[in-house]
Amino acid sequence: MHEDRIDTGRSETEQAIMDATLNALAKHGYADLSIQNIGTEFDKSTSLLYYHYENKDELLLAFLDYVIDLNIATIDPDADDPDAEIRKFVGYVLPPKDQPCEHSTPPGLDELDLFQRVIFELRTQALHNEDYREKFGEMESYMIETVSTLIEREMEAGNYREMDADMMAENLMAFLLRTLDMRVTQTRPESVEAMRKSVYFLLDHVMPIDGQPGDVATSNVDLDL
């Protein structure tokens, strides 16, 4: 276990089960997941899994709750420096061009790439399963609403110009989700650079009160990104 890993309030056994589930999902994918192959990743008895969870579906919903708690820990609406908090959150998905990679991983989440692949696949289940739809909706709404709150705090502080904070948060999130999609599926790697340019144009030029307004595609600002 990582010393600096995010504390989500799970017992040591529950945490070990969550780790085993992550590894089993990464290896086998959702379609081929079984309690048996989660047990293989678990260094205690497989029967302990049944003691904690009725069946695979219940275990997976507990895993989703764990993922939600981890995601909630990546952005705090009450952070001291709202702009820095937004940039830290954005940086987990899309670090600025010259930032070393080590800075872009949340503490204790060295398995970030693994998580992103697993979450991407689980999210597909929202098509068929109301529980998944609800939990993923909860997670997305928390992130978008928190970004919006942080934007509003910087507007009130006079550091950001007047804007529709909800709309800006939705735009930032659309670019971040498109980036995550590209990182995971690798269908069109060049889109990642376009999303990076778009996101940092908003953060550096559109949102700050002393920035150059406009939009990334039509602005004449020299984009040194």
Add this chain to the structure above:
Amino acid sequence: MHEDRIDTGRSETEQAIMDATLNALAKHGYADLSIQNIGTEFDKSTSLLYYHYENKDELLLAFLDYVIDLNIATIDPDADDPDAEIRKFVGYVLPPKDQPCEHSTPPGLDELDLFQRVIFELRTQALHNEDYREKFGEMESYMIETVSTLIEREMEAGNYREMDADMMAENLMAFLLRTLDMRVTQTRPESVEAMRKSVYFLLDHVMPIDGQPGDVATSNVDLDL
């Protein structure tokens, strides 16, 4: 079969197999798909499926090629009116607020919602399968590059302001893909309205030479969307 359906050059039997595959995928999902349940949706003998395709994987790749051909038919880089072509393409995913629904379905694609769900699920396979990654990459690149070409044609005609056409196409596509995601997973329906506002702000206010420049979140334009 629809009289006005898009001709992708498939024989009548191939077309019937593609229809059966779409219906079987919609009913059973990727994980539980089998040649048997494609056969159930097919009004000729299941053995004919094996005559045309070696196995399920080969049939699914042929289905993906069919999906790509249908998608390519939704937007034409050589259309007479590039702005109208972009709006038609956008409207398939995100019709303007007051447009009747019937106009937002490509001819012969009454099954659009079904297709979108099926494509969303198949796309997850890009995580594990190089063939899927390549085919979905090809489809996305065609759409983004075609939107970019149409934007450039309107710039040359003096109807759009000077902009980075590739960047604008990537931004439009990020908003459209986020919308599709929301339509299919329904994790956060309110994001669809935010994406509609963002897309039509670009089309109506940012791109046209006589539009009000700025961005959707900070502009003071009265957004009558």
